[in-house]
Amino acid sequence: xxxxxxxxxxxxxxxxxxxxxxxxxxxxxxxxxxxxxxxxxxxxxxxxxxxxxxxxxxxxxxxxxxxxxxxxxxxxxxxxxxxxxxxxxxxxxxxxxxxxxxxxxxxxxxxxxxxxxxxxxxxxxxxxxxxxxxxxxxxxxxxxxxxxxxxxxxxxxxxxxxxxxxxxxxxxxxxxxxxxxxxxxxxxxxxxxxxxxxxxxxxxxxxxxxxxxxxxxxxxxxxxxxxxxxxxxxxxxxxxxxxxxxxxxxxxxxxxxxxxxxxxxxxxxxx
Numbered sequence: 001x002x003x004x005x006x007x008x009x010x011x012x013x014x015x016x017x018x019x020x021x022x023x024x025x026x027x028x029x030x031x032x033x034x035x036x037x038x039x040x041x042x043x044x045x046x047x048x049x050x051x052x053x054x055x056x057x058x059x060x061x062x063x064x065x066x067x068x069x070x071x072x073x074x075x076x077x078x079x080x081x082x083x084x085x086x087x088x089x090x091x092x093x094x095x096x097x098x099x100x101x102x103x104x105x106x107x108x109x110x111x112x113x114x115x116x117x118x119x120x121x122x123x124x125x126x127x128x129x130x131x132x133x134x135x136x137x138x139x140x141x142x143x144x145x146x147x148x149x150x151x152x153x154x155x156x157x158x159x160x161x162x163x164x165x166x167x168x169x170x171x172x173x174x175x176x177x178x179x180x181x182x183x184x185x186x187x188x189x190x191x192x193x194x195x196x197x198x199x200x201x202x203x204x205x206x207x208x209x210x211x212x213x214x215x216x217x218x219x220x221x222x223x224x225x226x227x228x229x230x231x232x233x234x235x236x237x238x239x240x241x242x243x244x245x246x247x248x249x250x251x252x253x254x255x256x257x258x259x260x261x262x263x264x265x266x267x268x269x270x271x
Contacts, residue, residue: 001027008109094127
């Protein structure tokens with residue numbers, strides 16, 4: 001078993017280091033992660049014809065094979081599935097500080113790495129952990145994540161991966177795991193969940209403000225709403241109620257279309 005460990009917070013992330021260490025219990029680990037932060041990158045790989053991405057081997061605690069890529073996590077996984085770093089059997093992405101639940105799943109680079117692997121036939125597990133105050137209460141980010149219980153999230157991730165590898169699956173899986181920022185003994189348990197419609201806390205509005213240093217430019221200021229309550233059977237509600245949330249993500253599939261729709265009539269008129 002050869003496990004690719006990546007993230008969207010960059011090669012220097014503490015969550016990445018702890019997760020990679022936990023994955024060594026399951027096989028050989030290769031770390032391939034962005035050389036800087038790519039949070040919110042989703043499954044984007046970037047314009048390859050303009051980027052000229054570069055790869056550097058790096059020193060990484062306890063892992064002999066580690067690489068930094070000047071590109072998004074999905075690009076790291078794409079290079080890996082094409083053989084740049086040797087064979088890969090499973091992708092594990094994280095540990096992301098901040099839950100990736102609800103509509104944030106669309107934009108998460110942590111989840112995007114796993115979706116990219118699954119698209120290439122490689123199963124994957126995305127691992128995220130809640131942050132106290134959601135990281136939007138006015139404190140600096142380093143202060144917000146100072147008390148992350150990385151090892152608890154890594155222990156849960158290791159247990160989940162053991163189960164996934166022991167099960168039989170009809171096709172490569174993409175699992176989104178969200179863990180409360182608690183010691184394992186203090187978590188209430190776990191749930192299989194659906195994807196919620198909202199994250200734990202949403203940006204409610206955005207406005208343009210004149211830039212102080214450029215009269216022709218504007219800054220965008222965003223306002224956060226209150227925390228939301230969601231049902232316990234969706235990812236947002238479960239993890240905010242101190243349960244581990246396990247969500248199997250589907251592939252992007254087409255929905256049935258109506259042959260007698262206005263759209264069909266318009267296209268028939270064109271052709």
